[in-house]
Amino acid sequence: MRALGLATVFCFGAILFYISFDFPGWGDENSPASQHVSPYYIEHTMDDTSVPNIVTAILADYRGYDTLFETAVIFSAGLACFFLLRIPERQAPPARFYRHLATGITFRIEKGGRLPEDTDEFERIDSVWVPYDVIIGMTCRLVVPFIQLFALYVIAHGHHSPGGGFQGGVIFGAAIILFAISNNLRRTLKRMSEKTSALLGSLGVLIYAGTGILCMVLGAGFLNYSALASLLGVDPVSARSHGILIVEIGVGIAVTAVMVWIYYNLSSAGRQDEGL
Amino acid sequence: MEEQFPIIIIAVPLIAALLITALWWFDKRVCLPISIVAGLTSLVASVGLLLQVLSVGILEYRLGGWAPPFGIVYRIDHLNSLIIVAVSLVSLLNLIGSRTIVEKEFQEKVGAFYALYLLFTAGLLGILMTGDAFNLYVLLEIASLTGYALIGLGRRRAPLSGLNYLFMGTIGASLYLLGVGYLYLMTGSLNMADIAQILPTILPSKVIVLAFILCLSGLFIKMALFPLHGWLPNAYTYSPSVVSSLVAPLTTKVMIYAMFRVMLTIFSIDFSLNSVALRLPILWLAIAAIVMGSIMALAQKRLKKMLAFIVVAEVGYMVGGFWLGNRAGMSGAVLHIINDAAMTLCVFMAAGAIVYKTEDDRLSSLKGVFRTMPVSMTAMVVGGLSLIGVPPTCGFFSKWYLISGGMAAGHYGFVAALLFSSLVNTVLFFRLFEIGYFEPFPSGHAHEQQGHTDARNHSSSIAEAPLDVLVPLVATAVLVIVLGIYSGEIVARVIQFAIPAVIG
Numbered sequence: 001m002r003a004l005g006l007a008t009v010f011c012f013g014a015i016l017f018y019i020s021f022d023f024p025g026w027g028d029e030n031s032p033a034s035q036h037v038s039p040y041y042i043e044h045t046m047d048d049t050s051v052p053n054i055v056t057a058i059l060a061d062y063r064g065y066d067t068l069f070e071t072a073v074i075f076s077a078g079l080a081c082f083f084l085l086r087i088p089e090r091q092a093p094p095a096r097f098y099r100h101l102a103t104g105i106t107f108r109i110e111k112g113g114r115l116p117e118d119t120d121e122f123e124r125i126d127s128v129w130v131p132y133d134v135i136i137g138m139t140c141r142l143v144v145p146f147i148q149l150f151a152l153y154v155i156a157h158g159h160h161s162p163g164g165g166f167q168g169g170v171i172f173g174a175a176i177i178l179f180a181i182s183n184n185l186r187r188t189l190k191r192m193s194e195k196t197s198a199l200l201g202s203l204g205v206l207i208y209a210g211t212g213i214l215c216m217v218l219g220a221g222f223l224n225y226s227a228l229a230s231l232l233g234v235d236p237v238s239a240r241s242h243g244i245l246i247v248e249i250g251v252g253i254a255v256t257a258v259m260v261w262i263y264y265n266l267s268s269a270g271r272q273d274e275g276l
Numbered sequence: 277m278e279e280q281f282p283i284i285i286i287a288v289p290l291i292a293a294l295l296i297t298a299l300w301w302f303d304k305r306v307c308l309p310i311s312i313v314a315g316l317t318s319l320v321a322s323v324g325l326l327l328q329v330l331s332v333g334i335l336e337y338r339l340g341g342w343a344p345p346f347g348i349v350y351r352i353d354h355l356n357s358l359i360i361v362a363v364s365l366v367s368l369l370n371l372i373g374s375r376t377i378v379e380k381e382f383q384e385k386v387g388a389f390y391a392l393y394l395l396f397t398a399g400l401l402g403i404l405m406t407g408d409a410f411n412l413y414v415l416l417e418i419a420s421l422t423g424y425a426l427i428g429l430g431r432r433r434a435p436l437s438g439l440n441y442l443f444m445g446t447i448g449a450s451l452y453l454l455g456v457g458y459l460y461l462m463t464g465s466l467n468m469a470d471i472a473q474i475l476p477t478i479l480p481s482k483v484i485v486l487a488f489i490l491c492l493s494g495l496f497i498k499m500a501l502f503p504l505h506g507w508l509p510n511a512y513t514y515s516p517s518v519v520s521s522l523v524a525p526l527t528t529k530v531m532i533y534a535m536f537r538v539m540l541t542i543f544s545i546d547f548s549l550n551s552v553a554l555r556l557p558i559l560w561l562a563i564a565a566i567v568m569g570s571i572m573a574l575a576q577k578r579l580k581k582m583l584a585f586i587v588v589a590e591v592g593y594m595v596g597g598f599w600l601g602n603r604a605g606m607s608g609a610v611l612h613i614i615n616d617a618a619m620t621l622c623v624f625m626a627a628g629a630i631v632y633k634t635e636d637d638r639l640s641s642l643k644g645v646f647r648t649m650p651v652s653m654t655a656m657v658v659g660g661l662s663l664i665g666v667p668p669t670c671g672f673f674s675k676w677y678l679i680s681g682g683m684a685a686g687h688y689g690f691v692a693a694l695l696f697s698s699l700v701n702t703v704l705f706f707r708l709f710e711i712g713y714f715e716p717f718p719s720g721h722a723h724e725q726q727g728h729t730d731a732r733n734h735s736s737s738i739a740e741a742p743l744d745v746l747v748p749l750v751a752t753a754v755l756v757i758v759l760g761i762y763s764g765e766i767v768a769r770v771i772q773f774a775i776p777a778v779i780g
Contacts, residue, residue, distance in 0.1 A: 015486070022483050023461060032474070036464030037345055065339040065348045069402070069414045072290060076395050076418055079297065079388050080425030084435070088384040195301050202297040209291050212283075222283040224341035 049240040056158045060244040064223050075205045078258035085270035098122040126274040140182035147175035155252040165248040169255025177263050197261040204254025208247045282337040282350045284321040286401045289314045293394035300387025307390040315368035322360045329357040345467035351407030355774035360404050362614045366525050366621050367397040373748035374518045381516045396422040400530045409456045410466045420445045427515040437510035444507040448497030455490030468541045499531035502565035505588045512584035517628030525620040529613045532594045545776050549601045558599045565592030566693040570700035579637040597678045603779050605681025610771045612674035622659030622752045626652050629741035643715040648739045655753040660705035662756050665698050673763035
């Protein structure tokens with residue numbers, strides 16, 4: 001069976017390799033890919049959308065509909081993780097661990113024991129993963145805001161440089177996950193609850209799809225940002241550029257929230273109680 | 277308003293899914309009403325779209341206002357407008373009947389279920405409408421991803437079969453994407469109609485032939501054509517009933533449509549059927565699918581697994597019909613996409629209702645089920661007769677076209693396979709009816725006399741599924757018969773124009 005699998009893979013690879021001799025030359029300016037649609041984008045993007053970054057213009061405007069569904073795919077991934085992994089009923093684990101903050105002594109409280117929930121003197125710690133390190137915790141806390149600031153820059157600057165909603169959203173989400181790893185899941189959940197991340201996830205995609213519907217209501221086609229001109233008080237070409245920014249922000253919000261939501265469910269196997 | 281129908285059909289379920297995900301955290305009761313309103317809007321718009329296509333012909337919708345090939349277009353003709361109506365109708369009917377089972381199976385995840393349900397429907401509807409080869413991949417991704425999730429939350433071995441489906445489905449989608457990549461490499465375009473215009477200038481080309489084979493193999497995996505059907509039976513058996521009655525009627529049919537679209541619009545029908553020597557091999561694959569699907573169905577002891585193998589056989593019907601390459605065969609295949617969606621929905625919904633009540637889908641546990649669940653079993657009979665191909669039901673008419681197509685092409689192997697499969701379906705369903713009708717009480721009772729009367733009293737009382745499951749089920753059964761009565765009409769007014777004129 002294994003040999004058969006290897007043979008199949010080898011044959012498939014050999015066919016792909018053999019076929020590649022018929023490809024147009026590497027970087028050939030006469031190849032169909034650089035002759036047909038690409039020149040139009042290179043020559044007209046600035047006039048059509050007033051966006052200097054052609055990649056962003058293709059991604060969010062010329063083929064913006066694909067991107068809407070790519071965002072929806074990411075949203076579905078978050079939803080799927082929630083659907084498959086989340087265990088809603090919170091069964092108390094057999095034992096819980098608490099640290100007395102003043103002395104640093106750790107307590108193990110058996111099932112049924114009285115839990116020191118409502119005092120400030122104790123702090124709950126995870127049973128399997130105890131990231132108690134002042135240096136790491138503090139450093140990450142200090143770094144997180146700067147990472148988030150950079151994420152906002154990446155989202156906002158997608159018009160001019162590499163970047164955009166997906167990249168910025170991933171960086172922003174990674175900052176929150178870094179906080180969760182260096183501190184703990186419960187503290188992160190207090191800052192950004194599961195509900196918040198689900199709501200933000202759908203809000204992000206809704207901003208994108210809603211922009212499309214708004215264009216439709218204003219009399220043009222779905223996602224035809226030039227219809228926003230009257231609303232934004234600019235000419236139709238700049239309206240496209242603004243429209244791209246709006247949907248990039250939507251993508252950024254959706255990606256951030258879904259990343260965090262997936263992390264919550266994966267790291268704690270759906271219990272969202274203890275975890276990485 | 278009318279010109280926006282194509283986008284309304286898909287944007288409304290998408291936005292409803294987002295709203296449900298958000299609002300569910302505040303009020304758990306909003307999910308089903310929002311879903312039904314979205315499904316209904318989608319259905320109304322798709323019927324409107326079909327009427328538009330019938331009166332004015334092919335429609336084009338430019339997304340973002342960009343002309344093809346620079347932007348993405350939706351292209352709606354007779355072929356897809358008909359299937360769009362079928363898909364939105366099937367999705368809506370199943371949605372109406374879902375409440376009881378969903379609340380029982382998913383309890384605290386009802387919101388996520390309905391959101392995934394609507395995203396799945398939106399993805400399939402998008403695949404049907406799009407005129408862009410890459411956009412098709414994106415929508416395929418969303419329909420598959422939500423499908424994996426929905427299937428994965430069943431009982432017993434559902435997570436494993438969902439994972440298996442995910443691996444196979446991902447390979448299939450990747451092969452399709454690789455094919456589209458090769459097409460882009462050679463033509464520089466992603467728009468289907470545009471690629472079709474460029475292709476004749478670069479043919480013959482080995483890369484294009486490989487792109488064709490890659491696209492087809494990807495879609496074959498997705499549609500579960502034998503021998504690539506491995507993921508299907510378990511995925512459809514162990515998934516929750518509401519999910520199997522959504523996924524089973526729709527996924528394979530939409531993938532068969534996608535195959536036809538790729539053959540027809542991207543590569544042109546002449547190239548697909550004649551330039552590559554694939555016609556006969558694929559026909560024989562289809563025959564193998566029909567024969568093996570039927571034989572495997574015969575070997576099953578569980579109701580849902582038996583139905584799942586019938587789906588495998590039905591895929592062979594449609595693939596074979598298209599690759600016969602004549603008008604009767606192709607008309608039959610398109611008609612069968614519609615009919616099979618209706619009858620698969622009918623039998624899977626009936627099976628869902630029965631499993632909901634009996635908690636067991638082994639055939640042996642269906643004893644006396646005609647007495648306890650007369651309505652569900654009547655619907656099962658209608659669906660079963662249609663799958664066998666008995667005249668007033670729709671299954672007969674599409675099978676008739678397929679058989680006459682096989683005769684016209686002189687491919688008697690295909691004709692024989694169809695007849696064989698009909699015979700096997702007869703055995704399958706009459707065995708089911710026999711167990712349900714003539715074996716009136718469960719055999720588990722030890723005390724002969726005492727148990728006898730107890731069981732009879734027990735089994736003669738009616739214990740039907742709730743009304744909200746029965747209403748859409750009966751509607752589907754009626755649909756199966758109505759579609760049969762109007763088959764000629766559908767072929768003459770719609771399908772006839774969907775088949776390219778070059779096909780004699």
